[in-house]
Amino acid sequence: MDIIQVDHLYKKYSVKQQREGLIGGIKDLIKPIWNEKEAVKHINFCVKKGETVGYIGPNGSGKSTTIKMLTGILTPSSGKIIVNGLEPYKERKKNAVNIGVVFGQRTQLWWDLAIRESLELFKYIYRVPDKVFRENRDKMVELLKLDEFYSTPVRQLSLGQRMRAEIAAAFLHSPSIVFLDEPTIGLDVVAKEQVRKFLREINKEKETTIILTTHDMDDIEQVCDRLLMINDGVIIFDGKMKSFIDAYGNERIITVQFEEPIANIDIDYGDVLSIEENKVKILFQKEKISATQIVQNMSQKYPVVDCHLEEPKIEFLIRQVYEGRELNGNDKIFASR
Numbered sequence: 001m002d003i004i005q006v007d008h009l010y011k012k013y014s015v016k017q018q019r020e021g022l023i024g025g026i027k028d029l030i031k032p033i034w035n036e037k038e039a040v041k042h043i044n045f046c047v048k049k050g051e052t053v054g055y056i057g058p059n060g061s062g063k064s065t066t067i068k069m070l071t072g073i074l075t076p077s078s079g080k081i082i083v084n085g086l087e088p089y090k091e092r093k094k095n096a097v098n099i100g101v102v103f104g105q106r107t108q109l110w111w112d113l114a115i116r117e118s119l120e121l122f123k124y125i126y127r128v129p130d131k132v133f134r135e136n137r138d139k140m141v142e143l144l145k146l147d148e149f150y151s152t153p154v155r156q157l158s159l160g161q162r163m164r165a166e167i168a169a170a171f172l173h174s175p176s177i178v179f180l181d182e183p184t185i186g187l188d189v190v191a192k193e194q195v196r197k198f199l200r201e202i203n204k205e206k207e208t209t210i211i212l213t214t215h216d217m218d219d220i221e222q223v224c225d226r227l228l229m230i231n232d233g234v235i236i237f238d239g240k241m242k243s244f245i246d247a248y249g250n251e252r253i254i255t256v257q258f259e260e261p262i263a264n265i266d267i268d269y270g271d272v273l274s275i276e277e278n279k280v281k282i283l284f285q286k287e288k289i290s291a292t293q294i295v296q297n298m299s300q301k302y303p304v305v306d307c308h309l310e311e312p313k314i315e316f317l318i319r320q321v322y323e324g325r326e327l328n329g330n331d332k333i334f335a336s337r
């Protein structure tokens, strides 16, 4: 069953052009010039109940605009969305009962209230029955490790603590779908790991549909089975996460720093991208060799002092999609080759 249907969804914003100087400013006031910005360009996709969908794309590609339309915050310029049988922007209140939302960039909690009180307030707003509330609250407190700061006012929480509380609030009323727009932004590795683990577990246990936008490919890889990739308002990839990673996401770049400058290096497990004095940059396939093995291997020849591993950037993955390697199965690549 499709829990979300998106049909030729299109959104344009009207943006006021800003003229230069004082006179320009006055003209802007008297006779403003409006430009149109197409943020989402006729996209189509469906999501089934229980799916975990990673929605990725570079800055300004239209992810948040899509999420805002799916949650009913924005109305599409044209096209149609059905979420849980409702058009979200027409029936915003009804839709809100079925969904949970986390915007990493802004808080939904009350600054002066402790998490305990915020959750009580959400219980009241969403009319969560006592038993369900107790069960969900206890689960969140345990899985998201909220107990250390459960009675602390939100304004005194660290970013990672606050984000865990935001996530608890979004899942409290047992929504069938949760939209998370960059929930791991600014979090350290430990906090990111807690969030990912929680999302995996809750999806498995409650079959909650999860739509996650992020710039961190590891979030997507660890939480999502399916990947939707958007570039400049157009969906360019829709398919299984695994086949995407197999085709595009296997490459890693490691920079190894030696004690002494080296002139040349000969390896058969990757491509040497550059050598600069005592630093060598290597492109390798992570399924064939691990970064640790590379460092071990190199340190047998030259003393290694440091190393740095780069995850593939979303822009790099998008370029690869455009360059178009073949994928297996039914995954769709929409990018023109």
Ligand SMILES: Nc1ncnc2c1ncn2[C@@H]1O[C@H](COP(=O)(O)OP(=O)(O)OP(=O)(O)O)[C@@H](O)[C@H]1O
Residues within 6 Å of the ligand: 013, 014, 015, 037, 038, 039, 057, 058, 059, 060, 061, 062, 063, 064, 065, 066
């Ligand atoms: N309220 C607005 N008014 C005018 N233009 C907007 C508005 N919100 C977004 N845009 C424009 O629409 C485009 C898509 O923005 P959107 O916020 O959806 O991108 P995004 O994929 O979420 O980017 P990011 O990764 O930076 O969060 C951008 O060009 C942006 O400048």
Ligand SMILES: [Mg+2]
Residues within 6 Å of the ligand: 063, 064, 065, 181
């Ligand atoms: Mg965004």
